Amino acid sequence: MNSEIQRNREFISNVLRITLTASQDGAIEVLKKWRAQFPEYPLLYDLHNPKIPAGAITATKMTGANARQVGGDHYEAELQHWDVIVDHGVGYLEGCSSKYVTRTRKKNGLQDLEKSVHYVEKLIEKAASGLGPSGTVPWDVCMLFARANKLDMDESMICTALFRWQTPDDLKNILAMISSLIIRTRAAQAAPGAAG
Numbered sequence: 302m303n304s305e306i307q308r309n310r311e312f313i314s315n316v317l318r319i320t321l322t323a324s325q326d327g328a329i330e331v332l333k334k335w336r337a338q339f340p341e342y343p344l345l346y347d348l349h350n351p352k353i354p355a356g357a358i359t360a361t362k363m364t365g366a367n368a369r370q371v372g373g374d375h376y377e378a379e380l381q382h383w384d385v386i387v388d389h390g391v392g393y394l395e396g397c398s399s400k401y402v403t404r405t406r407k408k409n410g411l412q413d414l415e416k417s418v419h420y421v422e423k424l425i426e427k428a429a430s431g432l433g434p435s436g437t438v439p440w441d442v443c444m445l446f447a448r449a450n451k452l453d454m455d456e457s458m459i460c461t462a463l464f465r466w467q468t469p470d471d472l473k474n475i476l477a478m479i480s481s482l483i484i485r486t487r488a489a490q491a492a493p494g495a496a497g
Contacts, residue, residue: 380442380445380446380449380450382396382399382400382403382446382450383396385438385442385446385464386399389436389437389438389439389442389464390435390436391435391436391438391463391464392424392434392435392436394420394421394423394424394427395420395424395434395435395463395464395466397416397417397420398416398417398418398420398421398424398463398479399417399459399460399463399464401413401414401416401417401420402414402417402452402456402459402460402463402479403450403452403456403460405417405456406453406456410486411483411486411487411490414479414482414483414486415483417459417479418476418479418480418483421463421472421475421476421479422476424472425469425472425473425476428468428469428472429469433467434465434466434467437464437465438461438464438465440461440465443457443460443461443464443465446460447460447461455478455481455482455485456482458478459475459478459479459482462474462475462478463475
């Protein structure tokens with residue numbers, strides 16, 4: 302296995318471990334430590350850090366098809382999901398799954414997360430029969446995408462993993478990350494005083 306694939310797998314495994322076991326503050330502390338272990342990878346912690354200037358996102362102008370949306374406003378971002386998918390050759394199943402994660406807090410909540418799981422399950426089936434990743438989104442574009450679309454830490458990690466997976470094990474980790482987010486979302490909705 303080449304070293305880039307191995308390091309991607311290590312990164313995704315570490316993200317999964319933190320997502321499932323750490324509190325938000327604990328996760329941030331561990332992510333800071335990863336900076337030393339993975340210096341060539343921008344960390345998702347940095348998405349919410351002012352080091353990335355707001356004007357750094359220039360990939361998509363809100364013109365043409367990007368300037369309008371049918372049925373809502375959940376895709377209003379300077380860097381559109383469909384542009385990232387098409388520009389970097391990301392596969393259909395990864396694109397659909399990441400679309401639902403991207404819009405989950407803006408549109409259909411748990412239903413969008415469940416749809417995302419469904420696409421990852423199909424992707425796992427296809428990977429078991431030999432399908433590999435189609436395209437890979439560069440780390441910096443993943444970060445800009447997450448920031449432009451106001452993704453939280455969990456959504457950022459899931460989309461980045463979907464944009465960069467390499468092996469069927471990576472897909473299983475992604476499925477676990479989305480499932481964990483579903484569990485936390487349900488628990489938050491069931492909490493006393495929760496809206497919705």
